[in-house]
Amino acid sequence: MERIGDRVDLLDRVIDAVAARGLERSTFRSLxxxxxxxxxxxxxxxxxxxxxLATVVQHVEKRQADLARTMLDGDVLDAKLFYEFWNWCVSNVQAMNLDLEIILHQRRSRPEDQSVPHSALGQWLELWTARYRRSGYSEPHALQKATLMTAVVWGLQLDLVITGDTSRVTAAYVQLVDQILRELDAGPADSDQAKPL
Structure with a gap:
């Protein structure tokens, strides 16, 4: 009889295999x-x-939410947590690729659903918005800033997955973290308040 370990161990191994093979190409037989x-x-x-696959999606979304919460949900922002997150990204490019693939898969499978609150992106957006509100930004401005930060962080992850140019993308991420921490520490300037599009 095969020795496979417990369900959590098996799930971790399955996630690694799905990340390597791709969501759409993963079958019971191939896995x-x-x-x-x-x-x-x-x-x-x-x-x-x-x-x-639903279990894989839930696990990956929880992992993303946990990473975001660790970075953004504390009383004080710590640059070290931002860099630990990025080190995880650099060390886990296949896992990031799976995260991105899952988001695209959900979007394709539910094209009529325009909401993102239950996706990993939605969780990042909520946490960024709350962080900007705590720094004194108005609700609309906090949401605009949160949208920009979510897009930039996920865009850098996508860039890393596609190009593999760790040094260039990491340099951009370091500059972004410096900007974020200064901006959140200073709070909004009058000229920074949300402007209608």
């Missing part, structure tokens, strides 16, 4: 081959392929 097991443990643990 079992990648993991060196039969399909039986996958079926008995996760049920259907859709259930397995």
């Amino acid at each position: 079992a081959t990648d993991l060196g097991i039969s399909t039986f443990p996958l079926v008995s643990t996760f049920g259907t392929k859709e259930d397995l």
